[in-house]
Amino acid sequence: MNRLDRIRNFCIIAHIDHGKSTLADRLMEYTGTVAHRDMTDQLLDSMDIERERGITIKLTPVRMKYDHNGDEYELNLIDTPGHVDFNYEVSRSLAACEGALLVVDATQGVEAQTLANVYLAIDNDLTVLPVINKIDLPSADPEGVKKEVEDVIGLSAEDAPLISAKDGINIGEVLQKIIDFFPSPKGDENAPLKALIFDSYYDNYKGAVCLVRIKDGKVKVGDKIMMMATGMAYDVTEVGIFSPKATPTDELRVGDVGYVCASIKNVSETAPGDTITFAEDPCAEPCPGYKKVLPVVYCGIFPADGSKYNDLRDALERLKLNDAALFFEQENSAALGFGFRCGFLGLLHMEIIEERLEREFNLDLITTAPSVNYKVYKTNGEVVTVTNPSNLPTMQEIDHIEEPIVSADIYTPPEYIGSIMELCQDKRGEYKDMVYLDKTRVKLRYIIPLNEIVYDFFDSLKSRSRGYASLDYEISGYRESDLVKLDILLNNEVCDALSIIVHREKAYVRGRSLAEKLKDVIPRQMFEIPIQASIGNKVIARETVKALRKDVLAKCYGGDISRKKKLLEKQKEGKKRMRQVGSVQVPSEAFMSVLKLDDK
């Protein structure tokens, strides 16, 4: 047996909660990669936010050693993010493997997300082995689920190990099947270096750390390497493997999964999908499938306390070190002051960044309504890209606008089809087709403007299907659309942070509900405040916050002074936290509350 025959590179595909991370934990424990006492649950999900949400955001590969029939095998597990926002990263990590374990919950069966990733794996020529998990649960139906795997996905489930990752049942069988079932890596150790970067992260001491799969050749410290997408060259300072902690080795050889450091200052220079080769003696072709990841969802992020602008900038820069997909540039809002226009891969990515800014950097944020990338064709022939409603040219300057559309797959039990179709129609969706995957599951396909997806689509989908439906989407192009900018005027002045771009037919309903919502969250002030929603100069909805009538301390004598002064100081603090829009004081909550409108 040659060296490559004793290597297996694989990943685990699973729906959220179906037990991917728990299985990974068990495999590491079983192979002695991690001593039982060092085990924390879901070891590979190192960020708090990953553990709490049960999701994987950053990839973590780990090398395990396993003896099988007297031979020592090297098993490289490459963890993958599960969410559609990170689809591209998933596809790159799949490209680093030959096999994929498909974990299916014996009580739940096959889920939408699983399907999308399974097809991605099959597209990447991976061998997929189903693993039926949670057989310890009373409601487990392993045989039914096996049949489902065969019917729905078209995979043979005959050899599927029946396991309980939680209780450690049949873990050895999984390891054996990995060796028997998955192909070993191919490649030429004597060819010039060709290494696929499937992820990278930033380390304070080492700089950007590239996670790589060596497709051809080998690499060691001192080699002069080059990134094929950028042409930039570096000197290798360290190579190593994860077991599961980063451990330096002499070299990485064909078939290996490990890391390469080369004093690279920024993860944006180590984009997933890029190929590392030798600067002097490059390989002929890069690994296929590289693309530059572009943000699709944007929003404004502002510090709730204007003086924290620098802290927010530092925090974004820190996150950016580790997240090449995060985009931001300075934005100046009349209402919210200095902040950032940020771009994300999707809504989950956006949520995660917001949450990390608040939790890891202790920042209070005001975020504006999510927006997408509009292509604006101007009457003078220019085409501009607009991600911020405030930057939309005036109506007179616009010939037409195109908006991004997505191809959306919605998986749902059949009883919610009617309600979901109604939702999709309401969201300007264009029906494509409907497929019964089995008796209990239907796939609906719609073309829907992304603009509608970013605005409460998930919440509505979940509430209409009592949480059962799931969504998977990918950008499928641009489409001309009758879009307008909806402005909100407070006391006759436009509040830029509340402007949104919306389809003309939706503008009235949105305008009305925005105005109503704001009426409830803007406190009464010394004068009456008209709240207007307008398109151009045309007011389409109006509400009024009545003038404040009573805000006084009825009694204030000798005994009350300290206490009453404290009351007033508290009121003053509250006032300080308000944003000034013209003459109107607007509480931070007002900007946030308009993000979640009830769908009526």
Next chain:
Amino acid sequence: MRGIYIHIPFCARRCSYCSFVSGMPHDKMRLYVDALKREIDDRLVCGDDISTIYLGGGTPSVLYRGAISDILSAVRSKARVRADAEITVECNPDSVTDDFVAEILSADVNRVSVGLQTDNDELLKRICRPHDRAGFLRAWELLAPIKNKSIDLMLGLPAQTKEDLLSSLSLATLSDAPHISLYALKVEEGTPLYESGFAVDDDFEADLYDMAYEYLISHGYERYEVSNFCKNDMYSRHNSSYWDLTEYYGFGISAHSLLGGKRIANDDNIDKYILGNCDRFVEDSDAASEYIMLALRTAKGIDLDRLRGYGVDLLAEKNRKITEYIRQGFLINEKGFLRLNDHAFYIMNDIICDLM
């Protein structure tokens, strides 16, 4: 020149909205009065110049006979009470008797404040007041020898209508009270009224206040502070002294003092007080912001020169805000005083926040 406030934490019955330290068991009355006299003797600076004395509560009129004279004697034996000093006693109509009037007259009390609240017997019962309209009329007659009298009225009581308030205002003006205090009901946490779930309707309260204001102005009263109205310049000198930061002693449980630039608060534990070990909490007075917050309550407004003496040049420091408020008609800057415009009194907190 200093004032004295003396707290009497006893009542015939506790009102449903009351959050003051009151309603202590009456069997502690004598011990409490003794302790009060000791505190006065301990803390009052010998020969201090006293211009006003105010006995409040609670209900000082429920004290046993002789208590008020004893307390005032204790003050006089230590300090120099001015001949023209204003000496006020709060009372409830139900505890105003011949004896009470005789006692306060002999003790040189020259001002009384009568807690009428409303003249609607139903409303009085509902807020657990022990008196009725007839009782007020009887008490008012007994108090005739004292010219300088005030009536307390409330607005915004549960179920109180505009007509109810008008009736009370007309009773007060017909009684020829030279001074009327008009307090908006505040539902404080922990009071029975709060527990009952009653919530004030701010707009309606503002309507009531505006109506009362118009009524009193048209009946010859002036509003010298947001909740206080008087005729013929018979304003409360004691209360006014709080608003211009005149120093004062506070004696009794939960009483506060302003002495030597410090605000001192007596603890409210009556048993410890009786034993002579009352805890006191001291903090520095922040003269400038206290003066802004208090003086703006008055018709006169903030004496800008005086405020400069406290280290704040308000017009310079808050120029933009003040200019805006003046432009909007909420503030008036005249003859060195910055004051609220008539219609701005009831929404002054927001303005104070911007000036403080």
